[in-house]
Amino acid sequence: MTYDLVICGGGPAGSSAAWRAASLGARVLVLDKAKFPRDKPCGDGLTPRAVASIGALGLENELKAFNRVEKLRVNGANRTLTFDWPGSDSFPDFGYVVARTDLDEMLLRHAADAGAEVREETPAWKPIVENGVVRGVTTKQGEEFRGSVVIAADGASSPIARSTGMVRDAKRPIGVAVRSHFEAKRPAADDAVIESYLELRDGEDLLPGYGWIFPMGNGRINVGVGILSTYKGWRDVNTAHLMDAFMRALPKSWELPDISSLRETGQLKGWRLPMGFCVREPWRPGVMAAGDAAGVVNPFNGEGISEAVESGVLAATTALKALGADGERGPSDFSSYTRDLDAIWGPYYRLGRTFVRLIGNPRIMRALTVVGMRVPPVMEFAFKLLANLYHEQGGSFGDGLVRAMLLAAKAIPIG
Numbered sequence: 495m496t497y498d499l500v501i502c503g504g505g506p507a508g509s510s511a512a513w514r515a516a517s518l519g520a521r522v523l524v525l526d527k528a529k530f531p532r533d534k535p536c537g538d539g540l541t542p543r544a545v546a547s548i549g550a551l552g553l554e555n556e557l558k559a560f561n562r563v564e565k566l567r568v569n570g571a572n573r574t575l576t577f578d579w580p581g582s583d584s585f586p587d588f589g590y591v592v593a594r595t596d597l598d599e600m601l602l603r604h605a606a607d608a609g610a611e612v613r614e615e616t617p618a619w620k621p622i623v624e625n626g627v628v629r630g631v632t633t634k635q636g637e638e639f640r641g642s643v644v645i646a647a648d649g650a651s652s653p654i655a656r657s658t659g660m661v662r663d664a665k666r667p668i669g670v671a672v673r674s675h676f677e678a679k680r681p682a683a684d685d686a687v688i689e690s691y692l693e694l695r696d697g698e699d700l701l702p703g704y705g706w707i708f709p710m711g712n713g714r715i716n717v718g719v720g721i722l723s724t725y726k727g728w729r730d731v732n733t734a735h736l737m738d739a740f741m742r743a744l745p746k747s748w749e750l751p752d753i754s755s756l757r758e759t760g761q762l763k764g765w766r767l768p769m770g771f772c773v774r775e776p777w778r779p780g781v782m783a784a785g786d787a788a789g790v791v792n793p794f795n796g797e798g799i800s801e802a803v804e805s806g807v808l809a810a811t812t813a814l815k816a817l818g819a820d821g822e823r824g825p826s827d828f829s830s831y832t833r834d835l836d837a838i839w840g841p842y843y844r845l846g847r848t849f850v851r852l853i854g855n856p857r858i859m860r861a862l863t864v865v866g867m868r869v870p871p872v873m874e875f876a877f878k879l880l881a882n883l884y885h886e887q888g889g890s891f892g893d894g895l896v897r898a899m900l901l902a903a904k905a906i907p908i909g
């Protein structure tokens with residue numbers, strides 16, 4: 495059987511693409527190498543943007559079963575600031591923390607309920623390429639899955655995206671992060687607060703990145719650290735040591751375990767964050783990449799779930815439009831996908847890439863941390879910008895400033 499869409503990867507990007515296409519009546523196959531529920535190294539944090547994008551798939555009510563977060567506490571330069579999530583015209587003023595075992599299974603089952611066929615424990619191995627156009631994928635055992643369009647939603651290591659030529663531009667930044675889950679003796683009220691710590695150090699150097707504590711409810715927390723490749727010595731930074739130092743600075747009363755026990759039991763998990771459109775172009779004839787495979791993580795804050803969902807839906811929409819067209823370009827040309835991604839995130843990601851290059855310099859990182867922590871309105875503005883949550887019309891001075899910066903960034907050519 496030939497499918498309309500063969501989707502490699504059933505994470506947030508693949509499941510959202512599958513849900514969208516199957517809901518519109520397309521014949522969709524999702525292949526994932528894992529058996530679900532499966533874990534994925536992640537902070538498990540859903541920002542208001544993610545709540546909106548998952549809500550748009552029809553799962554708004556299902557999210558209510560998870561831990562809702564309404565505030566952000568930022569720690570740095572010997573100070574602590576607490577903010578409400580900035581609401582906007584398009585996004586709610588709250589988020590959730592959802593273990594990826596639960597979130598990804600929910601998204602994949604939602605796609606199956608919409609009519610997508612799902613094959614777990616089936617790793618795609620190689621693309622089938624005919625006359626320069628990708629027409630499906632094979633497994634290592636030689637099983638063929640043919641589709642008019644293939645979507646590579648196979649995550650940061652992206653075997654199918656890479657073997658079709660969609661590789662990361664090494665000049666663009668990436669993030670690396672590790673995380674673990676704990677039971678912590680913390681005040682119950684803190685279950686509604688996500689926390690970030692701006693001071694991760696390599697010797698004297700203040701690193702571009704942050705440590706986080708994301709509450710999962712009932713005292714369970716996701717703790718992690720992430721840094722950016724814009725710091726010159728980033729390859730030599732041991733993220734497990736960074737996590738160790740971070741955890742040692744947390745209150746003893748939380749009774750967190752020693753990090754060595756986590757490493758022994760494999761509970762400290764890390765991975766890469768391909769960000770800021772680091773994969774150009776995110777399509778080749780017959781195939782599009784979505785989510786981490788397309789490098790669409792937000793460079794400002796490392797958020798990748800809502801970007802995976804949004805790019806997955808966009809890839810599916812683009813594929814179906816191309817399948818419906820009988821123009822000479824046919825379903826193999828997806829240049830509109832690049833343009834549409836750029837319309838959503840282009841100027842913002844161009845600003846983001848500049849920002850992460852700047853904070854790769856420890857002196858600039860220190861100066862911005864001190865100013866932001868001493869002048870709360872500056873940090874409030876930074877939070878709007880970093881979380882990509884601002885009013886598209888009206889709002890505060892900060893909202894207007896974000897809009898002005900994005901307008902200026904539009905003048906920079908696509909790239």
Ligand SMILES: Cc1cc2nc3c(=O)[nH]c(=O)nc-3n(C[C@H](O)[C@H](O)[C@H](O)COP(=O)(O)OP(=O)(O)OC[C@H]3O[C@@H](n4cnc5c(N)ncnc54)[C@H](O)[C@@H]3O)c2cc1C
Nearest residue numbers: 503505506507526527536537538539618649785786798799
């Ligand atoms: C430590 C860490 C913390 C993070 N914290 C957050 C956070 O708090 N909030 C947030 O929004 N983002 C966070 N991110 C980013 C976020 O996890 C990713 O951006 C997001 O998972 C991308 O979704 P995806 O569907 O593109 O890829 P994935 O979620 O990685 O899914 C890819 C799927 O493809 C499958 N696959 C891989 N290869 C094959 C193959 N050959 N054949 C078939 N299937 C295959 C995998 O099994 C997997 O199910 C974090 C990332 C890291 C590393």
